[in-house]
Amino acid sequence: MIGLYHPGKSVVHRTPTLLKLLLLSIAVTVVGLLGEPWQLLTALAAVVIVYVIAGIPPRPAWQQIGPILWILVIAVPFQALFAGWTVAGMMAGRLVVAVALAALFTLTTTVTAVLEAFQALLRPFRRWVDADRVGLLVALTLRCIPLVAEIVTEVREARKARGTQGSLLALAVPVVVRSLYAADAIGEALVARGLDD
Amino acid sequence: MTRITFEGVSHSYGERSVLRDIRLDLTEHRIGVVGANGSGKSTLVRMINGLITPTAGTVSVDGLDVARNTREVRRKVGFIFTNPDNQIVMPTVQEDVAFTLRRRGLTREQVTERTNDALDRFGLRAHADHPAHRLSGGQKQLLALASVLVAEPSIVVADEPTTLLDARNARRISELLRELSQQVIVVTHQLELLAGFDRVVVIEEGEVAFDGTPDTAIDAYRELLA
Numbered sequence: 052m053i054g055l056y057h058p059g060k061s062v063v064h065r066t067p068t069l070l071k072l073l074l075l076s077i078a079v080t081v082v083g084l085l086g087e088p089w090q091l092l093t094a095l096a097a098v099v100i101v102y103v104i105a106g107i108p109p110r111p112a113w114q115q116i117g118p119i120l121w122i123l124v125i126a127v128p129f130q131a132l133f134a135g136w137t138v139a140g141m142m143a144g145r146l147v148v149a150v151a152l153a154a155l156f157t158l159t160t161t162v163t164a165v166l167e168a169f170q171a172l173l174r175p176f177r178r179w180v181d182a183d184r185v186g187l188l189v190a191l192t193l194r195c196i197p198l199v200a201e202i203v204t205e206v207r208e209a210r211k212a213r214g215t216q217g218s219l220l221a222l223a224v225p226v227v228v229r230s231l232y233a234a235d236a237i238g239e240a241l242v243a244r245g246l247d248d
Numbered sequence: 249m250t251r252i253t254f255e256g257v258s259h260s261y262g263e264r265s266v267l268r269d270i271r272l273d274l275t276e277h278r279i280g281v282v283g284a285n286g287s288g289k290s291t292l293v294r295m296i297n298g299l300i301t302p303t304a305g306t307v308s309v310d311g312l313d314v315a316r317n318t319r320e321v322r323r324k325v326g327f328i329f330t331n332p333d334n335q336i337v338m339p340t341v342q343e344d345v346a347f348t349l350r351r352r353g354l355t356r357e358q359v360t361e362r363t364n365d366a367l368d369r370f371g372l373r374a375h376a377d378h379p380a381h382r383l384s385g386g387q388k389q390l391l392a393l394a395s396v397l398v399a400e401p402s403i404v405v406a407d408e409p410t411t412l413l414d415a416r417n418a419r420r421i422s423e424l425l426r427e428l429s430q431q432v433i434v435v436t437h438q439l440e441l442l443a444g445f446d447r448v449v450v451i452e453e454g455e456v457a458f459d460g461t462p463d464t465a466i467d468a469y470r471e472l473l474a
Contacts, residue, residue: 056340058377161377163343183350190347193339197381201333236334243297243327244337244348244395245319 055115057158063105064159068168075156079149088137091144098151105159115154119146166190187246191237202229249431250310250324250402251275252296257305259291266291267454270305274433276446278426280462281435282469283451289435292451293405296433297325309403326401326430330408332388333381341383341391342367342376348399366398370424386417393424403431410438439466 058064063071085091102112123143130139166186173182206225210218252274259267266288283289294300295307298318307314314321329335338344346363354362367373370390375383380391389409396404406425410418422441425432434441442448448465450458450472458468 056377161343162339163346190338194337194381197379198333201381233334236329236331237337239299240327240329240335241337243299243322243329244335245322245399246350 055111055154055157056161057107057111059106059159061105061159063101063155066159068160068164069171071156071160072168075152078152082145082148082152085141085145088141088144091141091148094148095144098148098155101155102151105155107155107158111158112151112154115158116147116151119150123147162190162193195234195237198233199226199230202226202233205229249275249277252403252431252433253306253308254292254295255306255308257292257295257302257307259288259295259300259303265454267302270456272449272456272459274431274447277431278445278447279431279433280442280445280448280465281433281451282437282439282442282448282465283457284473287451288454289451290407293407293433293435294327296403296405297322297327299327323399324401325403325405326396326399328389328392328396328404328406328409330411332385332392332412335392335395336380336388339379339381340377341372341380344380344391345372345395345398348395352399362398366394369397370394384417385413386420389413389417389421390424393421397428397430401430403433404428405433407435408437409434410436410441439469442466 066074082091082094085094123146127139127143130142166189169189170182170186173180173185176182203222203226206222206229209225210221213221252272254270254272254274257267257270258265266286270292281289281293291300295302295314296309298314298321301315309321309324312321312324336344338347342363345366346359349359349362364373364376367376370393372387372390372394375387380388383391389412392409404425409425410421413421418438418441422438425434425441426444434445436442442462445462448458448460448462448469449456450465450469452472457472458465460468
C-alpha cells in the first residue's frame with residue numbers, strides 16, 4: 052500500500068473502491084474453491100488479461116507477486132511430499148492467483164480511495180464510530196511504516212559505527228525513543244494543520 | 249497585512265521559564281526571529297498557531313485571542329516545521345497536499361484543482377503519485393510548503409525550515425518564503441536567509457534582546473554571540 056500505487060486511467064483504476072473490494076473478495080473465494088488444474092489456468096489467464104487492461108507493466112507486478120514464489124519454492128516440495136504434486140501445484144496456483152488479485156487492487160487504488168471506502172463502510176455506524184478518525188488512523192499507520200523503518204536503519208548504522216552491533220538493547224531503546232519523539236512531532240504537525248477540529 | 253500581538257506573554261515548562269513578558273506587535277510582511285538554541289524563539293512562534301498556550305499574557309492574530317479562537321486562528325496561520333518528515337501524513341505527494349483540504353467543505357473537483365495548482369507551483373507535479381517518503385530532503389520541504397499553502401493561510405510561520413537542507417535547497421526554500429504574498433515569520437540560525445526581510449526580532453534567554461531592521465538586528469545578534 053505504501054508507494055505501490057501505479058497511476059493510470061484504466062477501467063480497473065476507475066472502478067469504485069468498494070466494488071473492487073467486493074469483486075476481489077468474490078474472486079479470491081472462487082479461486083479457493085477451484086478444483087481442476089484447467090480451471091486454475093483459466094483464472095491465471097484471466098488475471099493476466101486484467102493486468103494488461105489495467106496497464107500494469109511486468110516490473111511492478113513482479114515486485115508484488117515475486118516474493119510469494121520464494122515461499123512456494125520451499126512450501127510446494129513439502130506439500131508434495133505429503134499430498135502429491137497435483138495438490139501442491141493447485142495450492143501454489145491458488146495462492147499466486149489470490150496474491151496477484153490482491154496486488155492488482157493495491158496497484159490500482161490510492162490510499163485516499165481506500166480511506167474514503169473505509170469511511171463509507173463505517174457511515175452507518177457514525178453514532179458510535181468517528182469514520183474520519185478511523186481513516187486518519189489507517190493513513191497514519193501506513194505513513195509510519197517507512198518512518199520507523201528509516202529510524203531502525205539509522206540506529207543500526209549508528210550502532211555499527213560505535214561497535215555495539217551485538218546489543219539488542221542498543222537497537223531497541225533508541226528506536227523506541229526516536230519513534231516516540233517522531234509520533235509527538237507528527238501529532239504536533241497534525242494539530243498545526245487543523246486536524247484536531 | 250495581518251497583525252500578530254503578544255501582550256505580556258510568558259511561558260514556563262514546569263519551573264523553567266522560557267519566555268518572560270514578551271510584548272510585540274507584528275504587522276510587517278517578512279519578519280525574522282533569531283536566537284541561540286534554547287532561547288525561546290520556537291516556543292514564541294508556536295504560540296501564533298496555538299501549538300503552545302502562554303502561561304501568562306495573550307497572543308492574538310487579527311484581534312482573535314489564539315487561546316480562545318484556536319480553530320479560526322489555525323485556518324489563518326500555516327506552520328512549517330524543521331523536519332518535513334514529521335509533517336508528511338499521507339503516503340503519496342498528491343494525497344498529502346490534498347489531506348490539508350479535508351474538512352474544508354470543498355468538492356472533490358475543487359480539492360483536485362487546488363492540489364494540482366499547489367503541486368505545479370512547487371514543481372512537484374511530476375512526483376504527484378510518488379511515495380512522499382522517497383522524496384529528497386529539499387523536495388520534502390517543498391511538499392511541506394505546498395501542503396501548508398494549499399489551504400491559503402494569511403500567515404506562514406516557519407520554524408528553522410532550512411536547517412536540514414543543503415545550501416542549494418536552503419536557498420530555494422528561502423526564496424520561496426521571501427516571494428510569498430502572505431505575512432511570513434521565519435525562525436532561523438541562517439542569517440543570510442533574512443536578506444530582504446522587513447524586521448528581525450532577536451530573542452535571548454526568553455526576552456526580546458533586540459528588535460529592528462535586519463542589518464542592525466543581525467549585528468546585535470552577532471554581538472550577543474561573541
